[in-house]
Ligand SMILES: Nc1ncnc2c1ncn2[C@@H]1O[C@H](COP(=O)(O)OP(=O)(O)O)[C@@H](O)[C@H]1O
């Protein structure tokens with residue numbers, strides 16, 4: 001359905017080496033890699049917010065060059081309009097498309113039900129917790145019934161408990177709607193919990209280094225043995241990339257080999273990349 005063909009991007013430096021990727025309808029894909037490896041850049045190119053330097057992105061064979069209603073986007077910051085209540089925030093894209101207020105409200109209410117926020121339809125954004133705001137942002141991104149949901153570290157700013165609750169919620173939304181989801185994260189555990197296919201990025205320049213399939217059925221439970229095994233496998237793949245990033249950030253003071261691998265089994269693996 002979605003094809004990324006030989007996409008590169010240069011800013012001052014080459015940020016993306018040629019990237020090729022094919023995404024099937026209904027897939028849940030994660031882009032995983034250390035910060036600065038070009039995950040957001042690639043997602044923004046798919047969204048039509050950035051143009052590739054070369055190569056192209058096609059949806060059903062049509063080249064994409066601008067944002068469109070078939071792609072919904074959720075960012076790390078919920079970005080709700082503070083002067084609109086929850087229902088009006090979700091209805092906003094529908095109203096802008098020219099739907100009548102009654103139709104827009106009805107559709108917005110359906111979406112609020114999907115994200116379990118019906119009771120908060122008339123609340124204001126500042127009255128909601130971080131997780132609730134992000135659920136409103138997801139409902140708003142789904143308003144125009146996009147085929148693809150693009151999510152850029154949407155839960156990175158949430159506390160651990162809320163993030164785990166959002167993982168349950170998002171799996172549920174994905175199963176109910178059958179949307180294609182591309183989810184950017186630097187957290188291995190999150191990628192393994194959610195995605196069916198994980199693309200591990202290498203850095204400088206950003207490119208896809210490895211692909212992992214996660215066969216476990218949804219909904220997946222936190223701490224599942226099979227998932228933990230996969231986390232470790234992916235961590236080994238990322239070790240080299242992490243070393244590169246840490247060396248650059250910490251300079252010559254940093255000797256990963258001497259200090260050993262900076263990983264403890266009780267800690268969240270994701271927080272190291
Ligand atoms: N608009 C921009 N102008 C210049 N450099 C950019 C811009 N956007 C991203 N970059 C650079 O591209 C690289 C990849 O960034 P990004 O895609 O945000 O990485 P990630 O999302 O994996 O952390 C970084 O080095 C970043 O500084």
Ligand SMILES: [Mg+2]
Pocket residue numbers: 039040041152
């Ligand atoms: Mg990013």
